[in-house]
Amino acid sequence: MxxxxxxxxxxxxxxxxxxxxxxxxxxxxxxxxxxxxxxxxxxxxxxxxxxxxxxxxxxxxGVTYADYTDFTQSLLGLEPHGDDLGDRRMVGRVALLESLGLIGVRQRADESLSAFVERAAGLARLAYGQDREETERVDRDLRRFLVFFFGKMLFTTKGDGIHCRFLELLGDLGRVGRYxxxxxxxxxxxxxxxxxxxxxxxxxxxxxxxxxxxxxxxxxxxxxxxxxxxxxxxxxxxxxxxxxxxxxxxxxxxxxxxxxxxxxxxxxxxxxxxxxxxxxxxxxxxxxxxxxxxxxxxxxxxxxxxxxxxxxxxxxxxxxxxxxxxxxxxxxxxxxxxxxxxxxxxxxxxxxxxxxxxxxxHRQHCVPPMLPGGVRRSQFHEAIEEVQLAEARAALETLPTAQATAEHTDAGGASSSRSVPAVEVASLQEQLAAAVTRAERAERDLLTRTEELESALARETGTVAELTEQSRQLTELRSQLAQRESDLPCDVAELQAMLTLERCDLESQVVAERLLKASEERYRCGRECAREQGRASAYSESILVTSSQYERNVRDVAAAQRSTSSRAPMGPPSLPAVVDQGEVESSRRAGPADGGEESQVASP
Structure with a gap:
């Protein structure tokens, strides 16, 4: 497995x-x-x-469940216990050890690990017997051990309970080794x-x-x-x-x-x-x-x-x-x-x-960003790299001396009880050689990184210059904008005055158009009334045309009557005079209905 x-x-x-x-x-x-x-x-x-x-x-x-009762009963032969939420996901450690026959089994102080394992294995065998044909029981005990191994050794959790979340994966023991x-x-x-x-x-x-x-x-x-x-x-x-x-x-x-x-x-x-x-x-x-x-x-x-x-x-x-x-x-x-x-x-x-x-x-993508407070991260790391480079050079200077001392100690040997054994000296030599190799490699790496940081610093300097120029241009644009904003009220006042004049002209045009429409409407109404009156209108026009002659006739008759006032009339008054008086009254009544234009034309 x-x-x-x-x-x-x-x-x-x-x-x-x-x-x-x-x-x-x-x-x-x-x-x-x-x-x-x-x-x-x-x-x-x-x-x-x-x-x-x-x-x-x-x-x-795979799948995790809230209730593992079916899995624990069928695969382990145990009952799970619940929690405050009613979930049944845990089995007790004591119950699991008791089912394996290992309850209370501990390693003795004078007992080696191999002896303890053998004794525990013997107790476990006694728990389920020596019958190798009981495959189902052996598999169940193997699952119990794996659940205990997962819960208390490999995927340890707090508490005395052991989680049953791996039980579904342990259903087929032949696949356990594939995970x-x-x-x-x-x-x-x-x-x-x-x-x-x-x-x-x-x-x-x-x-x-x-x-x-x-x-x-x-x-x-x-x-x-x-x-x-x-x-x-x-x-x-x-x-x-x-x-x-x-x-x-x-x-x-x-x-x-x-x-x-x-x-x-x-x-x-x-x-x-x-x-x-x-x-x-x-x-x-x-x-x-x-x-x-x-x-x-x-x-x-x-x-x-x-x-x-x-x-x-x-x-x-x-x-x-x-x-x-x-x-x-x-x-x-x-x-x-x-x-x-x-x-x-x-x-x-x-x-x-x-x-x-x-x-x-890629080296060109290794430019660090800015640190908070305006400190460039490249400068910060460059300082660190310089310190580390100095440490590496100091280590390279001291390590050969230590290696020579170790070799001298190994060659000369030591008879006192405080001398270093040959095996430890050889181990120290190996460690020193490995340290020298690592230090040299680290020095090369630090030099490379120092060059990269210097180039990054140069690029950042150019970037700062560009940002400064852009900031200057932005300041100029802001000053121009402020000047335009100061001129804006005058332009607004002029535009408002022009708008007022335009409104006055527009209102006068609207009034003129309304008057013209009213005049046209009255003229149209007069024409319609004239058409409806027909002959009456034509008769009125003839009366108006001859009105001057009628007045002269009346004046002549009045003068004739004054001249013959001493004589009695020889006959009835002339009928045309009476008829003419009615016609005059008729023409006076019909005159206003002919419209303004016709009345002006008929006047002398």
Missing amino acids: GFGSILEIEPFFVDPPLIQVLRDRWDWVSRTFLFPWGHMVPSLEDVARITGLRVDGEAVT AWGAALLAHTFADLSVGTGMETTVGGFAPFLQVWSYYYLPLGRATQVDPDAVPLARRWLPLVSTATYNFQLDVLRRNIRDFPALLVVWEPYVDQGDDDQPWVVSGRPLFRRDIWVHCLNEIEPLRLRLAARTLGLHQRWLEETEPRGIGRKTRGKAKTVDWRVRFPDQYADWGRGGWLVVGC
């Missing part, structure tokens, strides 16, 4: 101060450790070499580091993993190597137990991390190590240099090796990682049954295609 190598690791002393110092350096945004010299992150290669777990294969993902349990361990470790409160002294998952990882990358002197040829690599180290208080060790470690020389950081600890007797390394090598999403059921985390490209032997460019973060693992109060392959298909597909290969960056 692929767990034999990790089970060979002897009980490991947990170093709480070291674990807390590492947790303090964890950046939950970028999912990496953030040290003074840059980002560092455990990789799939670290998991494979340190634990011996397989990191390739099928993703450890990438090493990648699941990395995802669980990242998720646990990201949800801590900052005061934890342990880490979820396999605790020795982070400790041994720090031994290879940050030689702080917290362990000694006892077996240089053992695999997996966790078997080579023995943690040192200190009698100092916890707070004192914590303060010393924090100060050592803060002041740790960047030249002593080992970026590629496995460059000289082969793959002999490590099939888990050979099978997982295609995934070692890739950015990829790692899965542990509801814990889905990103592995961003591009932030620590120096661990791959590549040039590291400055990156500001602001996106995040992992998927998250808390589902309390949410959906009770979740298929994580369906809920996050992009991340699941990313594992299937093998992620993205991390390659070296």
Whole structure:
């Protein structure tokens, strides 16, 4: 199933101060450790070499449930217990150990590990008997052991209960060895580091993993190597137990991390190590240099090796990682049954295609941004690089002297009890030679980076000059705009006066048009009335035409009457005179109805 190598690791002393110092350096945004010299992150290669777990294969993902009663009854023969929300996801540690026949079994003080394992195996055999034909019972006990192994060793959690979320994957024991349990361990470790409160002294998952990882990358002197040829690599180290208080060790470690020389950081600890007797390394090598999403059921985390490209032997460019973060693992109060392959298909597909290969960056894209407060990041890093370059040169000057001293001690030998043994001298010589090699390589790298920072500084100087010129032009434009704004009120007053005149002209035109329309309307009404009157109108016109003759006749008759007033009339008055008087009255009544224009024409 692929767990034999990790089970060979002897009980490991947990170093709480070291674990807390590492947790303090964890950046939950970028999912990496953030040290003074840059980002560092455990990789799939670290998991494979340190634990011996397989990191390739099928993703450890599937469906999680709120109630595992059916799974625990059918696969484990146990009853789960619930929580405050009514979810039944846990089984008791005591009940699980009792079912395995290991309740109360502990290693004696004078008992070796191999003897204890043999005794525990014997007790376990007595629990289920010697009948090899009981396949179903053997499989059930194997699942019980795997649930205990996952819950209390590989994917450790707080509390006495053991989660049953892996039971669905354990239904077919033939497929258990196909899963990438090493990648699941990395995802669980990242998720646990990201949800801590900052005061934890342990880490979820396999605790020795982070400790041994720090031994290879940050030689702080917290362990000694006892077996240089053992695999997996966790078997080579023995943690040192200190009698100092916890707070004192914590303060010393924090100060050592803060002041740790960047030249002593080992970026590629496995460059000289082969793959002999490590099939888990050979099978997982295609995934070692890739950015990829790692899965542990509801814990889905990103592995961003591009932030620590120096661990791959590549040039590291400055990156500001602001996106995040992992998927998250808390589902309390949410959906009770979740298929994580369906809920996050992009991340699941990313594992299937093998992620993205991390390659070296182009030097022209390595210009750092500005620091807050106006300080150029290139100047800041250039100062750091100069200090590190000076340290590297000093180390190069002192290391040959130390190497010569070690060789002299080895050649001359020492008879006193305080002399250094030959084996330790040889080990010191090897360490000094490796340190010299690393220092020379670091010096070359620092020189290259110094040149890059100088060129970046020159480019930034040109950029600042351009920005200054643009600022000057902007100031001129603002002054011109202010001058135009001062002239704007006068222009507005002139425009308002012109608008007032235009309104007056428009109103006069409107009044004239209304009067003209009224006149046309009256003229049209008069014409219509004239047409309706017909002959009456024509008669009135003839009367108006002859009105002057009628008045002369009347005057003549009146004069004749005055001249003959002494004589009596000889007959009746002439009828035309009477008729003419009626016609006059008729013409006077009809005159106003003919319209203004006709009346003017008929007047003398």
